[in-house]
Amino acid sequence: MPEKISIMNPREKQVYTWFLVVVLVLFCLATYISRFNPLEVLWEQGEFWKFLFQDFLPPRFNASPVVVESILVTFALAVSSSFVAAVFAFLFAVFGSTSLSPWKGLARTIRGFATFLRNIPTLVWAFILFSSLGIGTGVGFIALLISTFAFMTRAFIEVIDEVSCDAMEGLTACGGTFWQKVCQGIVPTCLTQFIAWFLYCIELNIRASTIVGMVGGGGIGLVLFSYIKSFNYAGAAGIILVIAAMVIMVEFLTNYLRRKVLT
Amino acid sequence: MEQTFVQARVQCLEFSNGRIRVARSGQDSELRWFLAAVTVVSIVALYYLQLDWLKLISRLPDLGKTFGLLALLDFHDFGLTLEAFSQTVAITVLATIYSVLLGLVLAAFGARNLMKNKFVTYALSAFFTFLRAVPTPVWVLLALVCLGLGPAAGIVGLCVHATAFFARAFTQSFEDVPEEVIEALEATGASKLHIFLSAILPAAASQIMAWTGLRFEINFSESAILGMIGAGGIGFAIANNIQGYQFGAAGLAIVLVFGFAYCVELVFTTIKKNYI
Numbered sequence: 001m002p003e004k005i006s007i008m009n010p011r012e013k014q015v016y017t018w019f020l021v022v023v024l025v026l027f028c029l030a031t032y033i034s035r036f037n038p039l040e041v042l043w044e045q046g047e048f049w050k051f052l053f054q055d056f057l058p059p060r061f062n063a064s065p066v067v068v069e070s071i072l073v074t075f076a077l078a079v080s081s082s083f084v085a086a087v088f089a090f091l092f093a094v095f096g097s098t099s100l101s102p103w104k105g106l107a108r109t110i111r112g113f114a115t116f117l118r119n120i121p122t123l124v125w126a127f128i129l130f131s132s133l134g135i136g137t138g139v140g141f142i143a144l145l146i147s148t149f150a151f152m153t154r155a156f157i158e159v160i161d162e163v164s165c166d167a168m169e170g171l172t173a174c175g176g177t178f179w180q181k182v183c184q185g186i187v188p189t190c191l192t193q194f195i196a197w198f199l200y201c202i203e204l205n206i207r208a209s210t211i212v213g214m215v216g217g218g219g220i221g222l223v224l225f226s227y228i229k230s231f232n233y234a235g236a237a238g239i240i241l242v243i244a245a246m247v248i249m250v251e252f253l254t255n256y257l258r259r260k261v262l263t
Numbered sequence: 264m265e266q267t268f269v270q271a272r273v274q275c276l277e278f279s280n281g282r283i284r285v286a287r288s289g290q291d292s293e294l295r296w297f298l299a300a301v302t303v304v305s306i307v308a309l310y311y312l313q314l315d316w317l318k319l320i321s322r323l324p325d326l327g328k329t330f331g332l333l334a335l336l337d338f339h340d341f342g343l344t345l346e347a348f349s350q351t352v353a354i355t356v357l358a359t360i361y362s363v364l365l366g367l368v369l370a371a372f373g374a375r376n377l378m379k380n381k382f383v384t385y386a387l388s389a390f391f392t393f394l395r396a397v398p399t400p401v402w403v404l405l406a407l408v409c410l411g412l413g414p415a416a417g418i419v420g421l422c423v424h425a426t427a428f429f430a431r432a433f434t435q436s437f438e439d440v441p442e443e444v445i446e447a448l449e450a451t452g453a454s455k456l457h458i459f460l461s462a463i464l465p466a467a468a469s470q471i472m473a474w475t476g477l478r479f480e481i482n483f484s485e486s487a488i489l490g491m492i493g494a495g496g497i498g499f500a501i502a503n504n505i506q507g508y509q510f511g512a513a514g515l516a517i518v519l520v521f522g523f524a525y526c527v528e529l530v531f532t533t534i535k536k537n538y539i
Contacts, residue, residue: 130505132326132329225404
């Protein structure tokens with residue numbers, strides 16, 4: 001009997017096998033818990049098409065000042081929260097990077113704090129804040145600020161630890177102080193990557209601010225939510241198209257800036 | 264000759280205030296413009312929002328009080344909370360698995376080295392861009408309208424966005440597979456399906472796993488918030504308890520969400536460090 005020669009690295013193959021087994025077990029468990037039957041969705045798709053073509057399409061565009069203003073609010077929320085978060089995240093990251101921070105204990109505390117903030121979804125923060133600070137755009141701003149800040153702090157720390165190892169060693173050898181290291185070592189070497197993360201966060205936040213808006217943070221999300229709740233599906237379709245256009249435009253803009261500034 | 268060169272050098276240094284330029288001046292000015300523009304736009308945006316800072320700051324003590332109340336975990340309805348939580352995890356797992364499968368199939372049609380028809384690849388990529396541009400909760404809300412309350416709406420809603428995400432990511436991975444590999448298989452007379460199964464898929468496997476892990480984390484946080492906009496799961500427990508001033512129960516639910524997200528992150532970081 002001809003024996004087969006395995007093309008794959010056996011160790012790699014083992015990893016994939018285990019991965020598939022874990023996925024299969026999880027799949028069975030999850031299907032059991034949720035009693036989700038994909039065929040049911042397929043059977044009921046008639047309902048879906050009816051909904052899509054009768055209630056949803058054609059979209060109705062409503063160019064009232066309220067809609068225009070809420071788009072601007074959503075956009076302003078995303079940009080301003082990303083910017084403020086980036087400033088804070090930079091300050092925290094230089095103290096949170098283990099290779100740079102003057103106090104190791106502080107570095108660990110900052111990392112832990114950022115991990116805590118990051119692993120709780122933005123909308124949960126929004127709800128906690130709404131219950132104590134009241135509903136409004138300001139609270140939506142703070143909720144976005146918290147999660148963006150935590151995300152950027154981690155990203156910035158990783159950038160600092162990755163990029164500037166040699167530069168840091170050189171500056172330490174010269175006897176550079178902490179702020180000299182930051183200004184002469186970190187800023188010139190890491191700035192472009194910081195900007196790349198910042199642009200990515202603006203993209204994320206455009207979407208996130210729509211969602212925070214839905215639960216009371218103001219902006220286009222609130223308009224959309226009220227349309228869906230009042231069964232105005234054609235209006236909702238128009239708003240969804242507007243949101244999609246906004247997100248795609250921002251993505252084009254950030255891609256353009258990336259090409260222009262970062263290369 | 265030597266002298267003039269030194270003179271020119273000195274003149275050069277004098278022009279730049281005795282400093283030797285280290286960075287490319289062109290890029291430097293672009294960066295500076297960009298930073299200035301971002302700062303101005305952000306400040307204008309912040310001003311446009313007309314936030315009432317005094318009111319926010321005056322209410323900060325209330326925030327401390329809320330956190331105090333959340334920290335007093337209430338295990339009264341732990342069974343219910345746990346059930347909602349397992350529902351959320353199940354939605355995450357199923358949405359991830361189904362969207363990976365769908366994403367693989369769609370990416371095969373979207374990859375330019377597999378699908379020679381340019382029109383199809385462009386149409387697919389535009390369609391996915393649209394699907395990704397709309398936030399997940401919107402899809403979930405629409406799925407709720409069609410399918411009614413329950414995990415099915417959550418799974419379908421999450422799948423829409425995640426499938427578009429995977430389709431794009433996998434298309435990229437498939438297109439990174441070297442042209443020679445495909446050509447070699449074509450020369451042996453392999454069919455399209457053979458090429459996909461025995462060349463493209465194995466070559467892209469590690470990237471597929473990495474993307475799946477990344478999306479799993481995102482899907483969990485998305486499915487944790489679904490309940491807040493009207494679908495079931497742990498999000499409903501959090502929102503409902505906070506609105507009913509049952510802060511202890513809400514705190515417990517939040518701790519569950521945090522704990523799970525943290526564990527997933529730890530597992531994936533370890534896997535990434537050791538295997539990929």
